[in-house]
Amino acid sequence: MPHLWCMKKTFLTDIISALFILLFVYTATSKLIEHATFQAVLSRSPLIGTNANILSWVLPILELFTTILLFFPTTRKFGFISSFILMIVFTSYITYMILFAKNLPCSCGGVISKMTWSQHLIFNIFFTGLAAVGLSISYRNKLFIAINRDSRTPE
Amino acid sequence: MKKYFFGSIATIFALGLSAFTHIKEKPQLTDLYWFQISNQYIPGQAIAQSDAKFLVQSVNPPIGTACSGTTYDCVAGFDASQVNSSNQLINDGQIPKNVASKKDY
Secondary structure (H helix, E strand, O other): OHHHHHHHHHHHHHHHHHHHHHHHHHHHHHHHHOHHHHHHHHHHOOOOHHHHHHHHHHHHHHHHHHHHHHHOOOOHHHHHHHHHHHHHHHHHHHHHHHHHOOOOOOOOOHHHHHOOHHHHHHHHHHHHHHHHHHHHHHHHHHHHHHHHHHHHOOO | OHHHHHHHHHHHHHHHHHHHHOOOOOOOOOOEEEEEEOOOOOOOOOEOHHHEEEEEEEOOOOOOOOOOEOOEEEEEEEOHHHEOOOOOEOOOOEOOOEEEEEEOO
């Protein structure tokens, strides 16, 4: 029974990491393909302004790096940590934009930029929750292995 | 190899999607009101009424002045609902229906 539960958890982390890989590869490549536009949009943001040039490169690179971490099962936990942090940062940025600069377009990649700010906020909250679930499962899996190892030590 | 299955599928799917997203859209064959845009507006941003100078109403966009870049809107088209009887934008919140040319300054 614990073996079945462990398999289910592994399957769930596989699915969650695949969803994040899909999201990050898609948005990062879209940002890099339309880099000039992405940089121009960022430069109009009251929060980013003069750092737009650096951020327009750092963000897609960070997303692709997170994708690599999520791809390999051994580094997946760090991938979930990175995804969670990225999603928290993006969600905070969107919240700020909704409150203070709603008239500016979104600096996101691909079809995601077609969403309204409110739709984007819901989308990001969903993915932040998903990253939290993935992270939680990764930690619990480690704990499960540790308990098993302890149970095998001779008394 | 099985453990990389979902990740590989997701990567291939994402790359495919991003490739499809950037296929150039066909120009609209509808009558638009074309304006020369001053100041720096990025695609998707609402244009202020004072920064849009009416050029022509036509299916095909005009060339515009000093439009030779890739970043900011230079000649933008608006539909009839966005323009008043004096050929001005109705307010400061109108987003172009089509951007015919861009500029870098």
